[in-house]
Structure formats: C-alpha cells, structure tokens
Amino acid sequence: MSDREPLLSVRNLKxxxxxxxxxxxxxxxxxxxxxxxxSFDIYEGETLGLVxxxxxxxxxxxxxxxxMEQSDGGELFFCGKMLDKAEFKRQRAQLQMIFxxxxxxxxxxxxxxxxxxxxxxxxxxxxxAEAKERxxxxxxxxxxxxxxxERYPHEFSGxxxxxxxxxxxxxxxxxxxxxxxxxxxxxxxxxxxxxNLLKELQSRLGVSYLFIAHGLGSVxxxxxxxxxxxxxxxxxxxxxxxxxxxxxxPYSQAxxxxxxxxxxxxxxxxxxxxxxxVPSSIDLPEGCAYAARCPYAxxxxxxxxxxxxxxxxxxxxxxxHLCACxxxxxxxxxxxxxxGVIVHEGASAREGAAEEPxxxxxx
Amino acid sequence: xxxxxxxxxxxxxKYHKAGVVSLVILSLIVLAALLAPVLAPYDxxxxxxxxxAAPSVKHILGTDQIGRDLFSRLLYGTxxxxxxxxxxxxxATFIGVLLGLIAGYFGGAADxxxxxxxxxxxxxxxxxLILVAGAIFEPGMWNIILIxxxxxxxxxxxxxxxxxxxxxxxxxxxxSRIGGMSRTYILFSDxxxxxxxxxxxxxxxxxxxxxxxxxxxxxxxxxxxxxAASLGNMLNGAQxxxxxxxxxxxxxxxxxxxxxxxxxxxxxxxxxxxAIDPSTTKS
Numbered sequence: 001m002s003d004r005e006p007l008l009s010v011r012n013l014k015x016x017x018x019x020x021x022x023x024x025x026x027x028x029x030x031x032x033x034x035x036x037x038x039s040f041d042i043y044e045g046e047t048l049g050l051v052x053x054x055x056x057x058x059x060x061x062x063x064x065x066x067x068m069e070q071s072d073g074g075e076l077f078f079c080g081k082m083l084d085k086a087e088f089k090r091q092r093a094q095l096q097m098i099f100x101x102x103x104x105x106x107x108x109x110x111x112x113x114x115x116x117x118x119x120x121x122x123x124x125x126x127x128x129a130e131a132k133e134r135x136x137x138x139x140x141x142x143x144x145x146x147x148x149x150e151r152y153p154h155e156f157s158g159x160x161x162x163x164x165x166x167x168x169x170x171x172x173x174x175x176x177x178x179x180x181x182x183x184x185x186x187x188x189x190x191x192x193x194x195x196n197l198l199k200e201l202q203s204r205l206g207v208s209y210l211f212i213a214h215g216l217g218s219v220x221x222x223x224x225x226x227x228x229x230x231x232x233x234x235x236x237x238x239x240x241x242x243x244x245x246x247x248x249x250p251y252s253q254a255x256x257x258x259x260x261x262x263x264x265x266x267x268x269x270x271x272x273x274x275x276x277x278v279p280s281s282i283d284l285p286e287g288c289a290y291a292a293r294c295p296y297a298x299x300x301x302x303x304x305x306x307x308x309x310x311x312x313x314x315x316x317x318x319x320x321h322l323c324a325c326x327x328x329x330x331x332x333x334x335x336x337x338x339x340g341v342i343v344h345e346g347a348s349a350r351e352g353a354a355e356e357p358x359x360x361x362x363x
Numbered sequence: 364x365x366x367x368x369x370x371x372x373x374x375x376x377k378y379h380k381a382g383v384v385s386l387v388i389l390s391l392i393v394l395a396a397l398l399a400p401v402l403a404p405y406d407x408x409x410x411x412x413x414x415x416a417a418p419s420v421k422h423i424l425g426t427d428q429i430g431r432d433l434f435s436r437l438l439y440g441t442x443x444x445x446x447x448x449x450x451x452x453x454x455a456t457f458i459g460v461l462l463g464l465i466a467g468y469f470g471g472a473a474d475x476x477x478x479x480x481x482x483x484x485x486x487x488x489x490x491x492l493i494l495v496a497g498a499i500f501e502p503g504m505w506n507i508i509l510i511x512x513x514x515x516x517x518x519x520x521x522x523x524x525x526x527x528x529x530x531x532x533x534x535x536x537x538x539s540r541i542g543g544m545s546r547t548y549i550l551f552s553d554x555x556x557x558x559x560x561x562x563x564x565x566x567x568x569x570x571x572x573x574x575x576x577x578x579x580x581x582x583x584x585x586x587x588x589x590x591a592a593s594l595g596n597m598l599n600g601a602q603x604x605x606x607x608x609x610x611x612x613x614x615x616x617x618x619x620x621x622x623x624x625x626x627x628x629x630x631x632x633x634x635x636x637x638a639i640d641p642s643t644t645k646s
Contacts, residue, residue: 067541068540092541096542097537097541099537099538104533105533105537106535107557108557118544119539119542119543122542122545152368168542
C-alpha cells in the first residue's frame with residue numbers, strides 16, 4: 001500500500017442512542033447524538049490521537065470501529081475496501097482493542113496462557129502444539145517474565161496486566177489497534193512505560209493506533225496526529241506538533257492550556273479556564289456546539305454550524321490542519337494578545353455581568 | 364512460589380474451620396452410607412424378636428415398633444437421602460445453568476419465555492406439585508429424584524441469568540468477541556467459569572433443601588416407600604404422641620442425621636464460595 005493511501009478511512013460516522021422513557025410515540029423519541037458525523041483517516045504505522053472530555057463520543061467511535069456498537073450511519077474503509085458485514089468478518093482480526101481497565105479486560109478465571117493461546121488457536125493463527133512457543137514469544141515482546149504464562153491475571157500489577165492486554169491485542173498481528181484510554185487507569189510512573197512499549201511495538205511491527213484519551217498529555221507523547229472531539233464532532237484535526245504550536249479552535253486552546261506543566265518556574269503562567277456546562281447532547285444547539293462556552297462566540301456561531309475546513313492547504317489528508325470555527329482568526333489573536341490569559345465564560349454568565357470584560361485574568 | 368489453581372482452592376478452603384469440620388463429618392456420613400452393607404449389623408428390613416427396644420449393646424440405636432434394627436435402617440436411610448439430595452441437585456443445577464445461560468446471553472424472546480416458565484414453577488406450591496406428580500407416577504426413590512430435580516431449578520436459573528447479564532458486558536467478553544471467538548467459547552470459557560462459585564454455593568443449599576424435601580415427602584408417605592428405609596419415612600413412624608414421648612430413640616437419630624447433613628452441606632457451601640474465588644487473598 002502506498003504511503004498516501006490511508007489504512008482506515010472513517011466517513012461521516014454516526015451513533016445515536018434513543019433516550020429512554022422520553023416519549024410514548026417513537027416519532028417523538030429523542031436521541032442522544034453520541035457521534036455526529038465523524039470523519040478521519042489513519043495511515044499505516046501512524047498513531048492518531050482522539051481527545052475530548054467525558055461524554056464527547058470518543059470511546060463510542062472506537063467501539064464502532066471494532067464492531068462493539070452498530071453504526072447509525074457513515075462508512076468505514078479498511079485497506080481501501082468498504083467495511084460491510086462480510087468484509088468486517090474477514091478483517092476482524094486486523095482490528096483489535098486495548099481497554100482502559102486491564103483488571104476488567106482479562107478473564108480472572110483463566111491463566112495467561114489460556115487467554116493468549118485460545119484466541120490464537122481460535123483464529124487459526126497457530127496450532128495447540130505451537131501455542132506454547134507463540135505465547136512465550138508474545139510475553140517476551142511486551143516485556144513480561146517467562147513464567148507469566150502459568151499465572152492468573154490477579155497475580156500481576158496493573159501495568160503488567162495492561163502488558164498482557166497488549167499481548168492479546170497483538171496476538172492476531174493486527175494492522176490497527178484501538179487504544180481506549182489504555183493508560184488512564186495506571187500510576188503515573190507506569191503510564192510512561194506502557195506508552196513507551198506501545199511506541200516501540202509500533203516502530204518494530206508497523207502497527208497503527210487510534211489512541212483515545214481525555215487529556216492531551218499522553219496523547220501528545222504518542223500521537224503523530226491528533227483529533228479533538230467536542231459533543232460528537234471533530235472540531236480540530238492536525239499533526240501533533242502543529243496542534244500544540246498553533247491551536248486554532250478555542251476548545252483545543254483550552255485543552256492545551258489545561259495540560260499540567262512540570263516546571264515550577266512556570267507556576268505563574270495563566271491558564272485558559274473553560275467555564276459553563278457542556279450542552280446536552282440530546283438537544284444540540286442549532287449553531288456551533290461550543291458556542292455556549294466560547295469567549296469568541298458571535299451571533300453567527302449560535303445560528304450556523306461551522307464545518308471542518310483545511311487551513312493549512314497541505315497535500316493529502318495527512319498534512320491537513322482541519323478546524324471547525326468561524327472565528328479562528330480572532331481566536332488566534334486572542335492567544336497572541338493576551339498570552340493565553342483568557343477565561344472562557346458561558347453565554348448566560350456573560351449576559352448577567354455585562355460590565356465585566358470578557359477576558360480577564362485567570363488564577 | 365507458584366501454585367496450581369486446585370492447590371490454592373484447597374489452601375483457602377482450609378481457612379474456613381467450620382467448612383473443614385463439616386467436610387470431615389460429611390465424609391464420615393457418606394462413607395458410612397456407602398459401606399452400609401458392611402457396617403449394618405442386621406438386615407434393615409429383617410424383623411427381630413425385640414419390639415420397640417431401647418438402645419442396648421445388641422441394638423445400639425434400639426429397634427422400631429415391628430422390631431427392625433434402627434442403626435441398620437439409619438445407614439440405609441442415609442444412603443437414600445444422600446442419593447436423592449445429590450442426584451436431584453445435579454439435575455436441577457444442569458437445567459438451571461443451561462436455561463440461565465441461554466436466557467441471560469441471548470435475551471429477547473428466549474429470555475422472556477424462560478423467565479416466565481421460571482416464574483410459573485416458582486409460584487406453584489411445590490408440595491402440591493410433588494403430591495400430584497407423586498400421585499401420577501408411582502412414588503419411589505427415582506421418581507422423587509426426578510420430581511425434585513425438575514422443581515428446584517428456577518433459583519439456579521435466575522442466579523445464572525443475573526450473573527450472565529453482568530458478566531457479558533465485561534471488557535474481557537468484549538475482547539473475546541473482538542478477537543472473533545465463537546459464542547460457545549464465550550459462554551463456556553468466559554462466562555460460565557466466572558459464575559461457577561455462586562452456582563456451587565447455591566447448589567449446596569439446593570442439596571440441603573432436597574434432603575429436607577425428601578424427608579418431608581417420605582414423612583407424608585409420598586416418598587420412598589416402606590419397607591425401604593429413608594430418613595424421612597423413619598420419622599414417619601414417629602408421628603404419634605406416645606412415640607414422641609415414650610420412644611424418643613425412634614426419631615432422635617434420623618432427625619439428628621438430617622440436621623447434621625443439612626448443616627454440613629451449608630457450611631461446605633460457605634467455605635467453597637471463599638475458596639473458589641482466586642482473588643480472595645487471606646494469608
């Protein structure tokens with residue numbers, strides 16, 4: 001496959017959940033717009049980070065890719081072919097997943113050997129006779145001691161368990177692994193080890209990752225490109241370096257500003273603080289979903305919905321910098337003039353205090 | 364050092380003192396029941412010249428009103444009670460686990476039908492059901508086993524269904540599905556092993572209840588038929604007030620064995636629940 005050809009293309013993916021007990025008649029039933037038209041590409045050997053706060057639909061996207069959830073619209077293309085039901089069955093082994101909590105993702109009643117060998121034998125990767133060797137190979141690959149195979153998951157620490165989960169995901173030699181917040185349940189010191197392991201495996205095996213997380217810290221370290229999601233939509237997508245250097249969407253700016261800096265010298269640096277509540281994903285606002293919390297929001301933002309546009313003019317989707325905001329020029333100015341010292345206020349809060357400047361010093 | 368799963372189960376079982384004592388007592392009772400033909404001093408149905416004799420050297424537990432040796436009858440009766448308890452529990456567990464797995468995993472119409480059947484069996488007064496069944500089929504040990512087996516399953520089915528409902532949403536089941544494992548694999552390798560502990564504990568209580576039910580049925584005359592002995596129909600002979608007050612050896616020993624069996628089985632169930640779970644780490 002050429003470098004330009006994406007491994008996985010997601011086009012206009014949708015997932016709506018019906019709200020229970022909302023109305024007796026099906027016609028009046030309200031929907032939660034968990035994923036509302038998401039599109040992105042993942043290339044071979046690449047990590048795409050997917051970030052956003054809780055409930056923005058990032059995990060649902062990952063679950064749809066591995067078939068844990070049915071889509072309510074949109075198309076998936078894998079290796080250039082459309083992933084319909086038959087094709088998905090054929091490619092199933094190519095799409096694997098690492099879960100957030102390794103305690104829940106490993107069967108407590110089965111030895112590591114059983115967990116790893118069953119999945120390989122079940123998929124015809126190897127025979128029972130070869131399984132022992134394959135399992136030991138996998139354990140070595142993820143940096144676990146050799147005698148681990150005979151043990152039960154509860155005999156391992158959290159980090160080691162996540163290594164086992166990674167070994168299981170690798171056991172079918174997939175092309176793409178969905179990592180659903182794989183380090184957020186782990187200690188800080190262990191997180192780095194797991195991230196390094198994932199990176200190392202990628203450079204050795206050429207596997208691609210969709211790395212889902214709610215903070216930018218770990219995502220920045222591992223991702224080549226990052227997509228920022230807000231309320232079921234991607235609001236900005238750019239290469240990792242570009243996004244951190246030149247964030248254009250006000251929400252991305254707020255997220256980046258929220259990343260803790262491990263430097264006591266910078267203790268005084270002001271942060272952007274997002275205030276206000278995330279609008280309900282049942283009754284989505286007519287205009288931009290972020291307008292209610294955005295300091296730059298105008299009348300147009302509340303009426304119209306901004307689409308993702310490329311502001312980089314780069315060739316191929318790999319080099320694009322996509323952003324969905326009407327006021328990204330203003331947003332950039334805001335960062336430049338106030339050195340990131342911005343308090344985001346909700347629209348209602350601002351109405352109540354018209355005298356107060358929209359931009360003030362944050363703590 | 365690393366230990367086998369069985370080894371760790373045994374180690375944890377040992378911490379449950381009441382369970383260990385119960386296991387020893389139950390083993391002794393089972394052994395005595397198995398060796399009844401060897402241990403029994405008399406034929407359990409043979410009539411001896413001494414009627415209603417108090418315990419003595421010749422008859423260690425005495426004789427009943429028609430002169431049968433009570434110790435011999437107790438051994439054979441325990442045999443019957445244990446067999447009824449064990450086999451009917453086996454049948455009930457098998458049916459309950461199977462229906463519970465199907466109802467919980469597949470849901471929808473299968474769940475609906477199975478759970479309504481469960482409700483029906485549960486809501487029916489079972490003594491009546493057993494009496495009717497006992498009237499249609501000939502009363503006897505094998506029929507008792509089948510009747511109890513087919514009546515005791517709803518509790519297990521409900522328990523298994525509930526467990527399956529929660530386990531099937533766990534990430535390791537999702538991981539198996541994403542890994543393309545078959546339904547059979549997910550049901551029997553992912554879900555069933557994680558619900559074995561509660562099933563075993565519940566099964567021990569079903570066994571205790573089956574033993575009691577057999578005793579009750581035989582006491583009512585719908586169970587094991589005389590002259591064959593069972594713990595229940597030995598109590599049957601102790602219905603009158605004269606027997607209760609004047610001939611206490613007729614009912615004390617079978618009554619005591621029933622109590623002992625039920626208590627032991629329940630304690631063992633308790634100990635098993637703690638022992639089977641590999642994540643309970645009492646040092």
